[in-house]
Amino acid sequence: xxxxxxxxxxxxxxxxxxxxxxxxxxxxxxxxxxxxxxxxxxxxxxxxxxxxxxxxxxxxxxxxxxxxxxxxxxxxxxxxxxxxxxxxxxxxxxxxxxxxxxxxxxxxxxxx
Numbered sequence: 336x337x338x339x340x341x342x343x344x345x346x347x348x349x350x351x352x353x354x355x356x357x358x359x360x361x362x363x364x365x366x367x368x369x370x371x372x373x374x375x376x377x378x379x380x381x382x383x384x385x386x387x388x389x390x391x392x393x394x395x396x397x398x399x400x401x402x403x404x405x406x407x408x409x410x411x412x413x414x415x416x417x418x419x420x421x422x423x424x425x426x427x428x429x430x431x432x433x434x435x436x437x438x439x440x441x442x443x444x445x446x447x
Contacts, residue, residue: 348389355385416440 359381376384411417419430420439430436 348393351389351392352385355388356381359384413440415443 359376363376413435416435416439417430418436419425419428420436420442421428424431424436425438428436428438430439
């Protein structure tokens with residue numbers, strides 16, 4: 336796992352814990368109102384329950400796709416000239432209107 340994936344996973348687990356704590360507190364209040372009884376969950380029990388639920392949720396990750404083979408993509412021979420070669424293209428560059436860029440073709444001929 337790369338750093339970006341780890342960071343995203345950490346954010347998701349944090350958000351999941353927060354939402355689970357919130358839903359547990361709401362359930363606790365609803366049960367208290369409904370039964371008129373006192374339901375007590377201290378912070379340690381609440382944290383243990385949310386940690387357990389997060390661990391269970393992380394175990395249910397979908398299977399990863401496997402790459403069986405890689406094939407090169409077939410390109411047209413002049414595909415490199417479909418976009419303007421220069422950063423600020425010529426005013427009448429044919430690549431701007433769907434043609435082939437003359438500058439790119441010249442550069443390719445010189446390199447070959």
